Amino acid sequence: MKIYNTLSAQKEEFKPFSDEVKIYVCGVTPYDESHLGHAMNAVVFDTVRRYLIFRGYKVKYVQNITDIEDKIIDRANKLGITPRELAEKYTNRYFEDMVVLNVLRPDIVPYATEEIPKMLEVIQGLVKKEHAYPAKGSVYFRVRSMPDYGKLSKRTLDSMMAGARIEPVEEKEDPMDFALWKAAKPGEPAWDSPWGKGRPGWHIECSAMSLKYLGETIDIHGGGQDLIFPHHENEIAQSECFTGKKPFARFWMHNGLFQLGEAKMSKSSGTFISIKQVFEKHSADGFRLFILGSHYRNPLTLSEEAIEAAERGAERLTQALKNGTAQGKTNGKLDAQPFRQKFTEVMDDDFNTPQAIAVLFDLAKEINKAAEKGANASDARQTLQELAGVLGLTLKEDGNSSEQELLEEAKHLVSEKKYVEMAKRIESVLPQLQTNSFIRNDLLKSFDSVLKDNESVTIIQFKNATISNTASLNAIIAHLNNKNYSDIVENLENYAKSSTASTESLVNIRKEIRQNRQFKIADEIRNKLFEMGIVLEDTPQGAIWKWKK
RNA sequence: GGCGACGUAGCCAAGUGGCAAGGCAGGAGUCUGCAAAACUCCCAUUCAGCGGUUCAAAUCCGCUCGUCGCCUCCA
Numbered sequence: 001m002k003i004y005n006t007l008s009a010q011k012e013e014f015k016p017f018s019d020e021v022k023i024y025v026c027g028v029t030p031y032d033e034s035h036l037g038h039a040m041n042a043v044v045f046d047t048v049r050r051y052l053i054f055r056g057y058k059v060k061y062v063q064n065i066t067d068i069e070d071k072i073i074d075r076a077n078k079l080g081i082t083p084r085e086l087a088e089k090y091t092n093r094y095f096e097d098m099v100v101l102n103v104l105r106p107d108i109v110p111y112a113t114e115e116i117p118k119m120l121e122v123i124q125g126l127v128k129k130e131h132a133y134p135a136k137g138s139v140y141f142r143v144r145s146m147p148d149y150g151k152l153s154k155r156t157l158d159s160m161m162a163g164a165r166i167e168p169v170e171e172k173e174d175p176m177d178f179a180l181w182k183a184a185k186p187g188e189p190a191w192d193s194p195w196g197k198g199r200p201g202w203h204i205e206c207s208a209m210s211l212k213y214l215g216e217t218i219d220i221h222g223g224g225q226d227l228i229f230p231h232h233e234n235e236i237a238q239s240e241c242f243t244g245k246k247p248f249a250r251f252w253m254h255n256g257l258f259q260l261g262e263a264k265m266s267k268s269s270g271t272f273i274s275i276k277q278v279f280e281k282h283s284a285d286g287f288r289l290f291i292l293g294s295h296y297r298n299p300l301t302l303s304e305e306a307i308e309a310a311e312r313g314a315e316r317l318t319q320a321l322k323n324g325t326a327q328g329k330t331n332g333k334l335d336a337q338p339f340r341q342k343f344t345e346v347m348d349d350d351f352n353t354p355q356a357i358a359v360l361f362d363l364a365k366e367i368n369k370a371a372e373k374g375a376n377a378s379d380a381r382q383t384l385q386e387l388a389g390v391l392g393l394t395l396k397e398d399g400n401s402s403e404q405e406l407l408e409e410a411k412h413l414v415s416e417k418k419y420v421e422m423a424k425r426i427e428s429v430l431p432q433l434q435t436n437s438f439i440r441n442d443l444l445k446s447f448d449s450v451l452k453d454n455e456s457v458t459i460i461q462f463k464n465a466t467i468s469n470t471a472s473l474n475a476i477i478a479h480l481n482n483k484n485y486s487d488i489v490e491n492l493e494n495y496a497k498s499s500t501a502s503t504e505s506l507v508n509i510r511k512e513i514r515q516n517r518q519f520k521i522a523d524e525i526r527n528k529l530f531e532m533g534i535v536l537e538d539t540p541q542g543a544i545w546k547w548k549k
Numbered sequence: 550g551g552c553g554a555c556g557u558a559g560c561c562a563a564g565u566g567g568c569a570a571g572g573c574a575g576g577a578g579u580c581u582g583c584a585a586a587a588c589u590c591c592c593a594u595u596c597a598g599c600g601g602u603u604c605a606a607a608u609c610c611g612c613u614c615g616u617c618g619c620c621u622c623c624a
Contacts, residue, residue, distance in 0.1 A: 026624070034624090041624040071622070153619080159551050160620065202622090224624035225554095231623090256554085257618065272623095293572070294562060299554075299617070306561045309573035316572085319587070346563095354563045358571035368588055519582060526584075537586050544586090 001055065001348040003220075004297060006228060006252040007152055011350055014219075017250060020058040022214040023049065024249070026206060026223040026231070027063040027109070030090030031072045033274040034097050036302060037224060037258040043288055044255040044296040045222045046103040046392055051347050054390045062213050063106040065091050066205055068113050073188055083189055084113075097275040102284050102392045108213050112205040116191050119200050119208040122242050123180045123193075131241040135171035137183030137196045143176045146237050152252060153229035178234055180204050203234040210248075211239065221249035225257055256299040273302065285318070285393045286311030292353040292391055313361070317388060318395045320364035321381055323371045333376040336383035339363040343387050353391060360388055510536075511543060 002011040016022075025045045028038055052059050067087035076083040098105070112119075123139055126132035131145045143149050143157060150156050157176055179201035184190035190197040210218060216239075223232060232252065239248035260273065278287055290310035294300055339359055346355035363384050370377040388395050514522045526536045537544050 028624075029622095037624045039624090044624095069622095153552075155552060155620075222624095226619070226623055229552095229620065255624075257624075259617075289572085290561085297554090298562090301561090301617095303561070305573080309561060312574095313572050316587095323587070352563075354572095355570065358563075361571055365589090372588065514582085517582075523583070530585095535585075538581075538584080539586070540581080 002350055003251050003253065004350045006254050014251065016057060016219050017217060020060050021052050022218040023059060023061045023220045023222065024210045024214055024218055025063045026227055027065050028094055029066045029069045029071060030087045030094055031075045032090060033276060034094045035272040035274050039101060039275045040258050040291050040300060041224050041255055042098060042103045043101060043291045047292060047353060048351060049104065050390050050392060051351060060214065061106045062108045064110050064206060064209050066112045067091065068189060068199055069202065100279055100284055102394060110209040110213060112200065115205060115209050118212045119204045120193055122204060122208050122238065125242045126238065129241065132180055134195045137198060138179055139181040139195060140172055140177040141180055141237060142173060144174055146241055149237055150233065152233050152236055178230065203231055204238060207235050207238040216243045216245045217247065218249050220251045220253055222253045225254040228254055255296045259299050259301045282307055282311060283314065285314040288392050289314050293357060295354055296351060317360060317364050318397055320367045321385060321395055323368055334366055334370040334380040336380040340383055356391065360384065
């Protein structure tokens, strides 16, 4: 298995240092909604993790939350809340997004504010070894004390000085020295230290937490390409100088950056799109397929057309799982082994997910063919599901049946006052629910009273995700039962304004109409439903309906 | 100024020395009362341009044009 290592600037054979692959991925600084860059980063490394597990490795995956930082303090001050409150809010929001994205939770999530002692230990060690020096209550890392400083980002101190964008701080020995510990300013959160009250510098938390939870040498350290300098460069400096052991990380993996048309998405320029915005229109499978459809080291540009294409692709894969489930036994059996092998082969080459996805599509095509000629494709279908799962794709239909079931179940739970169970249940199916769904509304109505005194995060999230689009088919059904067809067609939309309904029974009644060969009425009902957002399809197995996309 | 990435069909995107993966869109069929869905098949003599190396280049080298990132907070 080969992985591209930023440190050596080439692909290298990957073998874990011990029997367990140790991965550290730089997490978020929670001061705002998480954006597409976070999504890309999370999906990429989630896929790395899933694939390593698929290949039989034990994996220990650590991702930190940097919950104390300049931006958090600034934003909290503006909002008039404490930095802690702000960080907690957006940390929760981040993990909600991760659930929807089908990103596995890290094995360990350390918080910077809870690891101050370890950071102080590292800083003190660096001062002792004269790699760092205190000055005016702060502590700085002495970059000139490390001969190979700059090895990750491939730059030298002198060339960086030429950039001349460094603001000199008078107490620094060298303008490139960076802060390990910052002296406290009035009104800021501060911790005691040997140098007085203060708080950690930006890079030290990752060194400390990585050392604490994964040891002195880890297998893979990941992050976005924008972290190569200065963040990761400085992590290497701190960690290797502290432990005296090299390398701090054997493999440095960096994902390409998300671009928004012309320019990179950037927080400073205010141009970024949140993950939640994407999920207003797209499914997790579609979004993951979009991200993994290009190689992780290349930049990714947001394009509505491209996400839409990925969405259709996801549907196609999902469909292959469904097609021809009537198991043929007579016409041979589709062997999925070659696909599994090819999948492994391309993923082994620096996680070539675009090619892995191509294998999935090839397999889907063969499954469809097998289904057509009545061959047994159940193994192949299982393989497709499994391999898709390695990429974090669920291939679950977000169709009506699960929504219907959820509604029934949820109503039951409410009547039993089992709110906690209900919240859990909603959370588990939330990714599959359509944003623009009647069921969501019905659920909301059922839960309105609950919301008033049970404001769990999940329920509120659920409410926010819901778009108003109520419609009732009860009235229509009543009229259909009375066979007032023309009246129905005329007033369909008016009837569709209130309360709850069962589309299923409508479909059943229309079936009767079709059996009576009154196609014109049947077609008009179908058209009206389409205008209302319901797609009706007549298949040999009977009519099915789903929400329009 | 320093470091780096990229330019492949209408769109997205693999491939980095040996006849150009895959998806979306498009076209033709199958199925169907019709429609839709689904499925099958077809769809780049050519890889920004120009030179060079080679039996052989989208792939290596040089130049030109174009786009973008990092060097300051960022995943």
